Amino acid sequence: MSEWWTYTFSDFLLFSPRTYYRTIERYNGVVWPGHIATVGLGVAILALLGRPAAWRGRTVFTILATLWAWVAWAFLARRYAAINWAAVYFAWLFALQALLLILIGAIRGAVSFRPRRDTAGVLGIGLLVLSVGLYPMLAPILGRGWRQAEVFGMVPDPTAIATLGLLLLAEGSRRWILLVVPLIWCAVSGATLWAMGSPETWLLLLAAALVVGTRTSKVTTITAVSLPHG
């Protein structure tokens, strides 16, 4: 793209906010009452995190991978693609994340969870509760009505935020690989919502910033501690 610096976010916005939220509304109408199942899975994830055990970690990743694959196919490829030609690429990105979650989290068990009371632990649980419990309420709170609610496991934004929250609680050196796609999504969707003037943009950007900030400060602490003294 030539003269790329002359473009702004709004140059890439292909649809009006009304069309975007109606796309979610019509999708909700088709997949209802599947929402009960995905929110149920979100609650199950929270419950599984309660006590550390390898099988629990693997189950959490399997659930999460299934939901990323579902969002890729049911929402991005089949619905969002009708108004955004780039959605097909996003669908592949989500499918890739599902694959990574299965490979790294469920099969190899290279990342695990343990309850923690530090900042990362509190933020992680906070983001999970926010995306599963509070995110669907944003639509009615912001005056768009329940039909346009964005539900965890059904649409990308709360699914990505919940995944970031979970990864804050996770341990294992491969964890960062699983952060890449959710962070990319926060940037993409954050820019779209920004161009549409939707306040949810701040939630996505904040979640991404918190995760990056917390992880970086942790890396810095570990590096500082492990540096040879004197």
Next chain:
Amino acid sequence: MEPAVPLSRRAMIGTLAASAAAAVLHPLSALVPTSPITKPIPSSGERLPIVGLGSWITFNVGDDPELRDECAAVMRAFFRNGGRMIDSSPMYGSAQAVIGHGLTQLDRPSALFSADKVWISSGSRGPHQIEESRAHWGIRRFDLLQVHNLLAWEDHLPALLRMKAAGRVRYVGITTSEGRRHEEIERIMATQPIDFVQVTYNVLDRQIETRILPLAQERGIAVIANRPFRQGELIREVERHQLPAWASEIGARNWAQFLLKFIVSHPAVTCAVPATSQVAHVVENMGAATGPLPDAVMRRRIAAHVAGL
């Protein structure tokens, strides 16, 4: 069907008086739309209404039946008011298919002047993309095909010119927006046998006045003005102010007409293509193609007024 009731002379006079009063009170709903002012395409002499219809964002409504019907209603009002040129692109998501849906609902209006684009970095895949676009519109051939944002124009333009020679498209053009790559636009205008150039032009974005518009006149190239309202931002801004009383001197009854009349009154501009999702707005916009147009003095006054807001 309602039975035809013979009208008494008195009832008829009453009805006429009421219609006239309604037309005065609600000028926009004036009963019979007057036909719009037209300008010739220099390369052929064919005349086009000076206001067309864009489709970026407004017509990208996917497969939402309710929104598709709203777009069809905008198109119906557009044609009813004498509109002809609809501009789209494969870049605009589902807009082409939505236009196709509207055309089907309207029984394929013969007035349509279809303007679409080729937008793909691979030259060899251009013909396939054009064929897909044509299928979306559901028409036999495009009236105008433009190279969108000059993307791979070195490949697409010769192909479009060959299509024109073979009678598979009537006119060929290039587009850009927001002042990008104007030097290249000028070079192509000076060297290639194009019929149309599409560029951004409105009361605040006037860079093309210095070189591109004079060159278009010199080379006999029709000019389509895009982003007449800066994608709505400009009109939202000016609408916070009172329309000046002297707007009536150019027949502008609202800000949309005030801004559009400025654009289409430039001698080198053939038409503007405002986009809208609302019937009331398309009627307003088409109204800019009727009544007096500002002369050079008035154009300066309009520009100064908007700049001073």
